[in-house]
Amino acid sequence: MTGVEHLPETGGAVIAINHTSYFDFTFAGLPAYMQGRGRKVRFMAKQEVFDHKISGPIMRKLRHIPVDRESGAASFYKAVEMLKAGELVGVYPEATISRSFEIKELKSGAARMAIAGDVPIIPHIVWGAQRIWTKDHPKKLFRPKVPIAVAVGEPIQPTLPAAELTALLHSRMQHLLERVQESYGPHPAGEFWVPHRLGGGAPSLAEATRLDAEEASRRAAAKAARRPDTAGGPE
Structure with a gap:
């Protein structure tokens, strides 16, 4: 774990985390906990997690x-x-898991929140968690000794418009990701968790973007099929 000193012991900040695994949040909150003597990150998560009978009560209790x-x-x-109010709020600017394990296009929400709250954005990179459980691959929850790296970048002050701030955040996260990968250890050729850029079996960023678009299209079609037909009146 590196860069913990970049986290404030008090005061609010947007914690911007890359998204490669269903377990990212487990590791992304550790730097703040260590630096701030037990500070907790309040993560933003999809409503379905709160609706679940097991995870829902836990998510609400942790605010x-x-x-x-x-x-x-x-x-x-x-x-x-x-x-x-001085809280740390954790967000995934990529919105969904990156199948390529690269930093994909970011949404502007993190930047807009930082501007509205007048707080810094602090980039976080979690690397290795995709080996345990990620999209399109079976979970390996009990896989022993999988190294997980967590790196915290320097704070980014909200002094730019949202679009420019988002572009800067993307650049910082990509640079931090590459630094973490350099020090992580071997990335075996062809392995599913290794990015295409490093000779791995993960799809390229372009291919992953295509897969994401196809998945979104299927979900939209399924949702439309479930929606009651209100186009016509009673016969």
Whole structure:
């Protein structure tokens, strides 16, 4: 774990984390806990996690923030409120897991929250968790001795417009990711968890983007099929 000194012991901040695994949050909160004598990160997570009978009560007890992907205004304002109150709010600017394990296109929410709350964005990189459980691959929860690296970057002050701040965040996260990968250890050729750029079996960023688009299209079609047909009146 590196860069823990970049985290404030008090005061709000947006914790911007790369997203390669269903377990990222487990490791992403550790630097703040260590630096701030037990500080907790309040993660933003999709509503379905809060609706689950097991995870829901835990998420609410820890004061994490539910996100409705169709109408995210309420969660945005709740996050800003918590930032202004001095909380650390954890977000995944990529929104969904990166199949390529690269930093894909970022949403502007992290930047907009930082600007609205007048707090810094602190980039975080978690690397290795995709070996345990990631999209399109079976979970390996009891795989022994999988090394997990966590790196914290320097704070980014919210002094730019949201689009420019988002571009800067992407650049910082990509640079931090490459630094972590250099020191992580061997990345065996062809392994599913190794990026295409490093000779691994993961799809390229372009291919992963195509797969994401196809998945989104299937979900939209399935949702439309479930929606009652209101186009016509009664016969």
